Amino acid sequence: xxxxxxxxxxxPPLPGGGSPFxxxxxxxxxxxxxxxxxxxxxxxxxxxxxxxxxxxVLFYAARQSMSQFGWRFLTTxxxxxxxxxxxxxxxxxxxxxxxxxxxxxxxxxxxFGALPVIWGxxxxxxxxxxxxxxxxxxxxxxxxxxxxxxxxxxxxFLIEFxxxxxxxxxxxxxxxxLAPFMQNHFDPLVHRALSRLPGTGWLFxxxxxxxxxxxxxxxxxxxRDMLDGSLVLAIMILPIITAISRDVLRQVPxxxxxxxxxxxxxxxxxxxxxxxxSRSGLFGAxxxxxxxxxxxxxxxxxxxxxxxxxxxxxxxxAQTMSSLLANEFSEASxxxxxxALCEVALILLLMSxxxxxxxxxxxxxxxxxRGARAA
Amino acid sequence: xxxxxxxxxxxxxxxxxxxxxxxxxxxIIALLVLITGYLLSLGFGSLSLDFFTKxxxxxxxxxxxxxxxxxxxxTAILIMMASLVxxxxxxxxxxYLSEYDDNSWLNGPVRFISDVLAGVPSxxxxxxxxxxxxxxxxxxxxxxxxxxxxxIMIPIVCRTTEEMLRLVPSSYRExxxxxxxxxxxxxxxxxxxxxxxxxxxxxMLAVARVAGETAPxxxxxxxxxxxxxxxxxxxxxxxxxxxxxxxxxxPQQKKLAWAGILVLIxxxxxxxxxxxxxxxxxxxxx
Numbered sequence: 328x329x330x331x332x333x334x335x336x337x338x339p340p341l342p343g344g345g346s347p348f349x350x351x352x353x354x355x356x357x358x359x360x361x362x363x364x365x366x367x368x369x370x371x372x373x374x375x376x377x378x379x380x381x382x383x384v385l386f387y388a389a390r391q392s393m394s395q396f397g398w399r400f401l402t403t404x405x406x407x408x409x410x411x412x413x414x415x416x417x418x419x420x421x422x423x424x425x426x427x428x429x430x431x432x433x434x435x436x437x438x439f440g441a442l443p444v445i446w447g448x449x450x451x452x453x454x455x456x457x458x459x460x461x462x463x464x465x466x467x468x469x470x471x472x473x474x475x476x477x478x479x480x481x482x483x484f485l486i487e488f489x490x491x492x493x494x495x496x497x498x499x500x501x502x503x504x505l506a507p508f509m510q511n512h513f514d515p516l517v518h519r520a521l522s523r524l525p526g527t528g529w530l531f532x533x534x535x536x537x538x539x540x541x542x543x544x545x546x547x548x549x550x551r552d553m554l555d556g557s558l559v560l561a562i563m564i565l566p567i568i569t570a571i572s573r574d575v576l577r578q579v580p581x582x583x584x585x586x587x588x589x590x591x592x593x594x595x596x597x598x599x600x601x602x603x604x605s606r607s608g609l610f611g612a613x614x615x616x617x618x619x620x621x622x623x624x625x626x627x628x629x630x631x632x633x634x635x636x637x638x639x640x641x642x643x644x645a646q647t648m649s650s651l652l653a654n655e656f657s658e659a660s661x662x663x664x665x666x667a668l669c670e671v672a673l674i675l676l677l678m679s680x681x682x683x684x685x686x687x688x689x690x691x692x693x694x695x696x697r698g699a700r701a702a
Numbered sequence: 703x704x705x706x707x708x709x710x711x712x713x714x715x716x717x718x719x720x721x722x723x724x725x726x727x728x729x730i731i732a733l734l735v736l737i738t739g740y741l742l743s744l745g746f747g748s749l750s751l752d753f754f755t756k757x758x759x760x761x762x763x764x765x766x767x768x769x770x771x772x773x774x775x776x777t778a779i780l781i782m783m784a785s786l787v788x789x790x791x792x793x794x795x796x797x798y799l800s801e802y803d804d805n806s807w808l809n810g811p812v813r814f815i816s817d818v819l820a821g822v823p824s825x826x827x828x829x830x831x832x833x834x835x836x837x838x839x840x841x842x843x844x845x846x847x848x849x850x851x852x853x854i855m856i857p858i859v860c861r862t863t864e865e866m867l868r869l870v871p872s873s874y875r876e877x878x879x880x881x882x883x884x885x886x887x888x889x890x891x892x893x894x895x896x897x898x899x900x901x902x903x904x905x906m907l908a909v910a911r912v913a914g915e916t917a918p919x920x921x922x923x924x925x926x927x928x929x930x931x932x933x934x935x936x937x938x939x940x941x942x943x944x945x946x947x948x949x950x951x952x953p954q955q956k957k958l959a960w961a962g963i964l965v966l967i968x969x970x971x972x973x974x975x976x977x978x979x980x981x982x983x984x985x986x987x988x
Contacts, residue, residue: 360885656828
C-alpha cells in the first residue's frame with residue numbers, strides 16, 4: 328500500500344541468463360512466472376476459503392441445535408445434556424401411580440441454553456478490561472512520556488515476552504499460585520471486611536432451590552471463581568493493550584502535546600490531551616484486548632471453576648463459552664449436545680469477528696498484524 | 703487566590719498521576735517477574751532427566767510418573783507438519799499481498815481476512831479441525847492437529863511476510879525488471895533474499911506461537927501416552943499433556959506439568975531471543 332510495486336507485466340520480458348526464472352525467451356504456459364503468480368493467487372484465495380470454511384462448517388454443525396431451539400438458545404439458561412426422569416405429579420402436587428403401584432415417570436429431553444456461558448464470557452471479559460485498562464494505559468503513558476530512552480526497549484521486551492507466554496502457562500500459574508492465594512488470603516479478608524457492611528451478604532451466599540424450599544448457604548470459597556478468572560484474563564490482555572496503546576500514543580503529533588503545555592497545562596493535563604487525541608486508536612486497542620479475553624480458553628478453563636449457572640457473586644464459580652467448549656466438546660453425549668456446542672462456538676466466532684473488525688477499523692494505520700488471538 | 707489554589711491542586715494532581723503511571727508500569731513488570739519466577743522455580747524443582755527420556759507411566763506402577771518424552775516428540779512432529787503446510791501457504795499469500803494485484807478485488811479482502819483470522823479464538827479452530835478431519839477419519843489424529851496449527855500459522859506468516867516485503871525498496875524491483883528479469887525472478891531472487899532475515903523472524907514467531915497452543919489440539923490430536931510416529935492415530939503433545947496433568951488429581955503428575963511448562967517456555971523464550979538476534983543482524987534495507 329505504501330510502496331506500490333512496479334507491475335512487471337507492464338514491461339516486455341527481456342532475455343536474461345543464469346537463472347531458471349530469468350530465461351523466459353519462450354513464454355510457455357508453465358513458465359516460472361505463471362506458476363508463481365498462480366501459486367500466490369491460490370494462496371490468497373485459500374485465506375478467504377479458511378474463513379468461509381470456519382463459518383460454513385460451524386453453521387452446518389450447529390444446524391440441529393438451531394432448528395430445535397431457535398433464538399431460545401440465546402435466552403434460556405438451562406444447560407442439561409442428559410435426559411431427566413421425574414415422577415409425574417397431578418394437579419394437587421401428588422405423585423401419580425399406575426395400576427401396578429409404580430410411580431409414573433416423565434422423561435424430559437435434554438435442553439440447551441447458552442445464556443449462562445454468554446453471561447460468563449461477558450462478565451469475565453468486562454472485569455478483565457476493568458482491571459487491565461488503567462494498568463495498560465498507565466504503562467503506555469510511562470513508556471511514551473516518562474521512561475528514559477535507555478529502559479524503553481527493556482520494558483517493551485518484557486511486555487512482549489509476557490505476551491509470548493502460552494495461555495496454558497497462565498492457567499497453571501492461576502490454578503496453583505493465584506487460586507490458593509485467593510482462597511486462603513484474599514477471599515477471607517474481603518469476607519471479613521465486608522461482613523460488617525449490610526447489604527453485601529449476596530457476595531458470599533448462594534440460594535439453592537430444593538423441592539419447594541429455597542435455602543441460603545455460604546458459597547464455598549475455592550479461589551477458582553469469576554474473580555480469579557477475570558484476574559488471570561486481565562494479566563493476559565495487559566501486554567496487547569499496552570503494546571498497541573504505546574504505538575498509538577507515539578503517533579500523536581508532538582505539536583499537540585507541546586501546544587497544551589505552552590497553554591499552561593500540567594503534565595497530566597497534556598497526557599489527557601494525548602489520550603483524547605488518540606481515543607479511537609486506544610478504543611481499538613481495548614477492543615483487541617476484549618477479543619482476546621472473550622476467546623481465551625485454556626487459562627480460563629483452569630481457573631474459573633466451570634459451573635454453568637448465572638450467579639451474581641464474583642466469588643462463585645462460573646463458565647465461559649470457551650471453557651464450556653474445552654470441558655464438554657470431546658465428551659459430548661449426543662449429536663444434539665455436540666451441535667449445541669458448535670452453536671456456542673459459532674457465537675464465539677461471530678463475536679470475535681465483530682470485535683476484531685471494529686478494532687482494526689479503529690487502530691490508526693492498522694499496523695498490528697499480530698492480532699488478538701486467544702489461545 | 704482561588705486561581706493559584708486551583709493551580710496548585712492541578713499540579714499536585716499531575717504529580718500524583720505521574721507516580722501512578724510509574725507505579726502501574728512497575729506493577730506489570732512485577733507481575734511478569736512474579737509469574738515467571740513461580741514458573742521457573744517450580745519448574746526447575748520438578749525437572750529431571752527422566753522428563754526427557756521416559757514416557758509417562760500410569761500412577762500406581764513402578765517408576766510413575768515417568769516423563770514427557772512423548773509430548774516433546776509429539777509437539778516437535780506436529781510443529782514440523784504444521785510448518786510444512788503453513789509456512790509455504792502463508793508466505794505465498796504474503797507474496798501475493800505485497801507483489802501482486804494491488805487494488806484488485808482480491809487483494810484488500812485477503813489482507814483484511816487474514817487479519818481477522820489471526821484473531822479467531824483457537825478453540826474454534828480446534829472444532830473446525832474436529833468436524834473436517836476427525837469425524838471423517840473416524841478417530842482423533844495427528845494430521846488434524848497439525849492442520850489446526852497450520853490454520854493458526856498461515857495468517858501470521860502471511861501478514862509478517864507481506865510487511866517485510868513491503869520494506870524492500872521498490873527501486874530493487876524496478877532495477878531487476880529493468881535488467882530483464884521476469885516478475886517471478888524479481889520476487890524470488892531479489893525481493894525475498896533482501897528480506898530473508900526478517901521473514902525468518904516472522905516465521906519463527908509464528909512457530910513460537912503455535913508451540914504453546916493447547917486449545918486447537920484438544921479435539922484434533924487429543925493425546926497419547928506413547929511416543930507416536932503415525933499421525934493417523936491420536937497424537938501426543940506437550941501442551942495437552944500439561945493441561946491433562948495439571949487439572950488431574952495426582953500430585954506427581956502436577957509436578958510433571960510444571961516441568962513441562964518450563965520446557966515449553968524455555969523453547970518459546972529461545973525462539974524469541976534468537977528472533978531478536980536475527981532481526982538485529984539482518985534488517986532489510988529501507
